[in-house]
Amino acid sequence: MKEKILTNVRIIDPSQKMDEIGNIVIDEKGKIKSIGKKSGTSKSAEKIDLKGLVAIPGLVDMKAFVGEPGFEYKENFRTLSQAALAGGVTSIVTMPNTKPVIDNVSMVDFIIRRGRDKAKVNLFPCASITRQIEGNQMTEFGLLKARGIIGFSDVNKTIQNSELMSRIMNYASDIDVLIMQHAEDYELAKNSCINQGEVATRLGLQGVSDIAEKIIIERDLSLLSEFPCRYHINQISSKNSLNVIKKNKSNGIKFSTGVSINNLSLNQNDIGEFRTFLKLSPPLRSEEDRLSLIEGIKNDLINVIVSDHIPEDEESKRLPFAQAATGSIGIETLLSLSLELYHNESLPLEKIIKCLTINPAKILKIDKGSLKEGSDADICIFDLEKPWVVKAEELKSKSKNTAVENRKLQGKVKMTLLNGEIAYSN
Amino acid sequence: MATTKKVTAIKNTPKHLLGIQNLSVLEAKEILTEAKSFIKLNRGSSKKLDVLRGKTQINLFFEPSTRTQSSFDLAGKRLGADVMTMNMGNSALKKGETLIDTAMTLNAMHPDIIVIRHQDSGAPNLLSQKVNCTVINAGDGRREHPTQALLDALTIINRKGKIEGLKIAICGDILHSRVARSNIYLMNMLGAEVNVIAPKTLMPKGIDNLGVKSFTDMKKGLDGCDIVMMLRLQNERMQGSFLPSKREYYEFFGLTPDKLKFAKKDALLMHPGPMNRGVEIDTKLADDINVSLVKEQVELGVAVRMACLKLYCK
Numbered sequence: 001m002k003e004k005i006l007t008n009v010r011i012i013d014p015s016q017k018m019d020e021i022g023n024i025v026i027d028e029k030g031k032i033k034s035i036g037k038k039s040g041t042s043k044s045a046e047k048i049d050l051k052g053l054v055a056i057p058g059l060v061d062m063k064a065f066v067g068e069p070g071f072e073y074k075e076n077f078r079t080l081s082q083a084a085l086a087g088g089v090t091s092i093v094t095m096p097n098t099k100p101v102i103d104n105v106s107m108v109d110f111i112i113r114r115g116r117d118k119a120k121v122n123l124f125p126c127a128s129i130t131r132q133i134e135g136n137q138m139t140e141f142g143l144l145k146a147r148g149i150i151g152f153s154d155v156n157k158t159i160q161n162s163e164l165m166s167r168i169m170n171y172a173s174d175i176d177v178l179i180m181q182h183a184e185d186y187e188l189a190k191n192s193c194i195n196q197g198e199v200a201t202r203l204g205l206q207g208v209s210d211i212a213e214k215i216i217i218e219r220d221l222s223l224l225s226e227f228p229c230r231y232h233i234n235q236i237s238s239k240n241s242l243n244v245i246k247k248n249k250s251n252g253i254k255f256s257t258g259v260s261i262n263n264l265s266l267n268q269n270d271i272g273e274f275r276t277f278l279k280l281s282p283p284l285r286s287e288e289d290r291l292s293l294i295e296g297i298k299n300d301l302i303n304v305i306v307s308d309h310i311p312e313d314e315e316s317k318r319l320p321f322a323q324a325a326t327g328s329i330g331i332e333t334l335l336s337l338s339l340e341l342y343h344n345e346s347l348p349l350e351k352i353i354k355c356l357t358i359n360p361a362k363i364l365k366i367d368k369g370s371l372k373e374g375s376d377a378d379i380c381i382f383d384l385e386k387p388w389v390v391k392a393e394e395l396k397s398k399s400k401n402t403a404v405e406n407r408k409l410q411g412k413v414k415m416t417l418l419n420g421e422i423a424y425s426n
Numbered sequence: 427m428a429t430t431k432k433v434t435a436i437k438n439t440p441k442h443l444l445g446i447q448n449l450s451v452l453e454a455k456e457i458l459t460e461a462k463s464f465i466k467l468n469r470g471s472s473k474k475l476d477v478l479r480g481k482t483q484i485n486l487f488f489e490p491s492t493r494t495q496s497s498f499d500l501a502g503k504r505l506g507a508d509v510m511t512m513n514m515g516n517s518a519l520k521k522g523e524t525l526i527d528t529a530m531t532l533n534a535m536h537p538d539i540i541v542i543r544h545q546d547s548g549a550p551n552l553l554s555q556k557v558n559c560t561v562i563n564a565g566d567g568r569r570e571h572p573t574q575a576l577l578d579a580l581t582i583i584n585r586k587g588k589i590e591g592l593k594i595a596i597c598g599d600i601l602h603s604r605v606a607r608s609n610i611y612l613m614n615m616l617g618a619e620v621n622v623i624a625p626k627t628l629m630p631k632g633i634d635n636l637g638v639k640s641f642t643d644m645k646k647g648l649d650g651c652d653i654v655m656m657l658r659l660q661n662e663r664m665q666g667s668f669l670p671s672k673r674e675y676y677e678f679f680g681l682t683p684d685k686l687k688f689a690k691k692d693a694l695l696m697h698p699g700p701m702n703r704g705v706e707i708d709t710k711l712a713d714d715i716n717v718s719l720v721k722e723q724v725e726l727g728v729a730v731r732m733a734c735l736k737l738y739c740k
Contacts, residue, residue, distance in 0.1 A: 202447070204547035204569025204604060207631065274548035318526055320546030322567070390626030 001028055002046050004420060009023070009050035013057055013169060014327050014354035015361075015370035016345075024055060026377040030420030035371055046347045048380055053414055055269060056353050058090025058378030060360040060369045062180075062258060063234060063277030064309035064331055066092075066123075067398070070099025075311035075398045079308035079333070081160035083396040085120050085424035087332035088309075088380030088413040089369045091122040091361075096133070098154040103128045103139045108147045120423055122378070124150040124364065129179060131167060133157050136167050141177045150364055151178035153234065156281050158184045158216055165408065166223045173229035174302075174414075178364065180232045181220055183241070184282065188212035193322050195285045198270045205321060206316035210289070213282055216400060218239050221248045224255060231255040232363055237282035238265045239292035245301050258304040259293050261330060262403055276317045277401045280308070294346045299357060304363065305355040307334040328403035332395050335382065337404060339411035349384075377420040386412045434624055442554040442561040443695045443738055445570035446611040451588035454615060461580050461726070467505070468728055477736050478507035481538040485511040486528070487564070488544045493699055493724060494564050494574070498541045501731035507539070507739075525549055526556055533557040538712070539739045560738045568602050574698055575608035575728040579616060581723050582653055584696060590617030590647075595648050595689065596638075597679060598625040598657030598706055599632045599690050606657060610636050623647035625679060627668045645681060648688035655696045656681050659706050682708045684715070 006024040013019075015037075022037035025045065034040055056423045061084070067075035085090055094111070096102035100112060102125060110309060115123040127144045131137045141152065152172075158181065159165045172179050189208045194200045196207030217233060222232050235258050236242065239295065245257055259281070268284045278284060296302040310327025317324050332338075341347045361369030368378060390407045392400040416424040446454070467473060472734065483502040487495055502509040515529070525544070532540065539560045542550050547567030554561040554696030565571040582589055586687040593614050600606045600622050613620050622629070633640055650653060659675065669675050686693060695711065695718045703709040712718055 196631050198635045201608075201630040201636065202569075203630045204567045204607065209631075274551055315524075318550040318552075319524060320544065320552055320567075322546045322548075 001030065001420060003028055003033075003042055003044060004044040004048065005041060006048050006050050006055060006379075006381075009053055009055045011055050011205060011371065012319070012350060012353055013371045014350055015057065015358040016163065018371055019158055024371065024377075024379065025416075026420040030377050031389045032371055032373050032375050032377050033412055034373060037068065041217045051380050052383070054384050055371075055379050055381050056088075057357040057369050057371050058380050058416065058418070059335060059356045060086050060091040060364070060366075061089045061309070062093045062254070062304055062336060062360045063095065063306040063365070064092050064141060065095045065097065065311065065327075067311060067365075068098065070331065073398070075314055075411070076117055078181065079398040081119040081121040083329070083332040085416045085418070086396050086413060087414050088166065088335045088382060089121065089331055090378035090380070090418055091124060091366070092331070093124045093126055093150060093290070093364065094127045095153060095155045097127050097285050101128050101132050102126070103131050103133070105140070105147050108144060108149055108236050110234065112148055120418065122368065122418075124154045124366065126151050128152065129154045129159060130164075135159050135161060138163070138164070138171065139173060139188055142175050143395055145175065151180055151232075153180035154182065156182050158182050158186065162219060162223070165220065166227060169223055169231065171227045176230065178230040180234050181216070181218070182234045182281075183213045183216040183236065185212040185215050188215065191322075193279055193283070193326075194271065195268045195283045197268070198397045199316060203274065208249070209284060213238060213246055214240045217244050218332065221253055221255065221366065224388055228254065231339070235260045235263065235282055236293070236302070237285050238289045238367050242292055242296045245296075246360065257296075257301065258305045258306050259302050260308040261305055261334055262308060262328065264305065265295055265337050275320055275322060275326050276319065276404070277322060278403050279324055279326050280328060281326045284320060294341065297347060297351060299302050303355060303359045303392060305334070305352070306339055307331040309311055312401045315397055316425070317401055328401050329395065329397045329399055332397065333390060333402065333404055333409070335380065336388070336409040336411050338382065340409055343410050345414035377417055379417040380411045380413060382411060382416040383395070388412050434618040441738055442550070443572055443734055444554060444563050444594065446548050446572045446608045448614070449572070449615070451615050453679055454579075454612060457576055457730070457733050458583065459582055461730045462736055463520050464573045464729035464732045465584075466725065468725070471506050474506065475504060475507040475703040478505040481507045481694065482536065483507045483509045483539040483541065483735065484532055484537045485509065485564075486514060486532070486540055486542045487512065488514045488542070488549075489545055490515060490566070491565070491729065494543065497724070497727045498564060498731050501728050501735055502539075504728070505732055507735070508526070526553060529553050529556045533559070533622060533653070539735060553611050560737060562734060563712055567606055568604050568607070570608045571604040572608050573727070573731055573734055574605050576729055576734070577694060577727040578609055578655065578698075579724060580730055581696065583718050584722065584726065585719065586652065587722055588615065591617045592652040594653040594655065595621045595623055596655045596657065597681065598617055598649070599628045599663060600624045600633065600657070601634065602660070602663070603657050607636075609655065610638055614638075621647045621651065621681070622720050625669060625675070628663070639676070644685050644686045648685065651689040651693055653696060654681065654689055656706050658698065658700060659702060659703060663685045676705055680706055680708065681711060682702075683711055686711065693717075696720065696723060699724070711726065
């Protein structure tokens with residue numbers, strides 16, 4: 001490819017504490033050659049003027065479900081990567097709860113080959129922590145890691161057995177693998193589909209208390225103090241969990257925490273009269289919880305914002321609330337919804353971008369989420385002010401179960417570069 | 427000749443009766459007024475009207491029910507509708523058909539009213555979005571049972587003359603009860619003061635925000651009450667998971683003549699049925715015609731359902 005130069009663009013890159021207007025020069029290999037206001041120019045380069053726009057590292061989404069294999073009717077590599085690029089996401093951590101489950105080496109080879117052929121983004125596959133995601137026996141962490149697995153997650157299932165969890169941590173610590181836990185106590189959460197409280201009482205639905213989340217976090221962090229490993233809490237949803245995290249961080253326990261953009265942007269009242277697209281796990285909780293999660297990001301208790309992209313076909317959602325499938329799509333709206341938190345003055349822009357780029361990259365130990373010289377030119381370029389309305393039928397995902405249908409947002413992706421090539425523009 | 431149209435609070439067909447939460451005070455009062463006119467008719471020897479002649483009513487029951495189902499059945503027939511009752515407990519669902527599939531099938535037969543009972547909260551709401559006839563909720567999960575609350579209100583009005591200013595206690599398994607929820611909304615709406623009494627494990631979170639006072643002590647909760655509504659406690663809840671035993675529940679929460687004395691002297695007793703005698707209620711008390719309104723509730727149930735069918739099916 002030809003050398004490219006992006007000019008007059010506001011560059012925000014938390015990995016090098018940069019927020020300035022300047023140029024980005026991309027070399028023939030698709031790497032960043034120079035960046036910033038002092039960045040040089042080159043006559044032979046293809047020039048793209050981006051005046052008035054913002055450039056940030058391509059987003060790293062730590063939690064998305066791609067339907068392949070087994071659920072191609074919900075999403076596939078092609079549609080997922082189209083949705084991702086339209087949302088400025090260039091690196092995706094994919095979940096292993098496919099059919100069959102990604103819990104063995106041959107499945108990893110399949111998924112990596114298939115992803116390479118069909119997807120246009122960087123894919124980082126996860127394998128399950130336990131075989132068949134049954135919570136009984138651990139998978140081959142070492143072999144799977146050697147084949148290219150980035151981390152281990154039972155997705156929306158939790159290791160209930162404390163003894164097994166301690167062994168997982170103990171074993172993982174030795175070979176430096178990342179364990180990502182979904183925190184929910186099964187007994188406390190039994191049959192539940194919504195947060196416990198007034199809304200659940202009015203709708204007549206079985207609610208789950210935030211204790212179900214807190215109790216697993218407390219257990220895991222106790223175990224972690226005995227068996228320190230790379231441990232990440234996928235998504236938290238409540239103020240109570242945050243207090244536990246705060247206490248443990250101040251005691252010097254090392255771990256990281258994520259939150260879904262849904263829990264930052266919505267609360268249980270948005271469920272209205274049984275809107276099944278807002279049936280999520282962890283569930284949407286109170287406004288107080290939502291505000292505390294924003295505080296959590298401010299205080300660095302929460303490090304990552306994820307889309308928790310779960311495509312579901314209409315049939316799985318058009319059911320009574322208790323029977324409907326859990327989850328919503330979100331990879332394409334991840335950035336715009338996050339920018340809402342900047343526009344309504346909840347969070348500083350730099351902090352939001354940090355949680356979407358360099359922070360997840362560091363946790364995953366991958367060379368992404370940064371525009372430092374020499375790194376891959378995965379760049380998201382967006383218009384910070386552009387207003388738009390979310391319309392499900394315009395989203396690129398194969399499934400249209402967005403939790404924010406008709407929401408008025410401000411800030412939209414204009415162009416996405418992958419390895420220096422324009423992979424998306426509108 | 428120009429006819430003046432009768433002004434009603436219930437308009438916009440097809441309109442659904444999904445819950446008391448969606449009703450205005452005017453609508454509730456209109457149903458009750460209409461129902462009153464049917465009480466006499468039901469006691470007479472000729473009970474048949476032709477208000478709904480030519481209309482088709484489908485009773486779609488996904489959960490077993492005796493009184494509600496027969497009450498709706500009779501109500502429709504007395505108004506002249508063609509009534510078909512479908513017990514879905516063991517047919518379509520077991521074949522993997524979803525609620526929406528069933529709804530579409532039935533919709534193709536052009537019913538005018540579907541009366542639905544379903545074990546999932548919100549099922550009638552979902553159904554109402556997919557069919558183009560009136561949907562009446564005959565009980566969904568633990569959310570609402572609007573016609574039960576309306577018949578309870580009519581029963582109270584029939585005896586006490588009004589609801590405004592009364593103090594009503596609802597006792598028992600509030601957590602799992604749709605009857606409790608619908609009654610809380612309706613009695614509040616009609617100006618009563620509502621107390622709920624239950625052991626803590628059967629009290630839903632956030633209930634106080636629904637405009638009630640909650641108690642765990644019958645003595646305090648029944649104090650000064652005009653009406654005592656007892657709820658059915660299901661057997662499976664009594665075996666250690668929510669409560670230690672039947673015996674212990676009866677001791678503290680079962681309604682006995684002694685406990686009824688905590689309420690007003692002329693307090694009346696109600697129960698949506700079916701009763702667990704000796705569990706939530708003393709058996710003699712349940713049959714005491716001076717205190718118990720249970721039979722009247724069943725009787726007026728037909729009148730209330732006739733009113734709902736008539737007003738909502740236009």
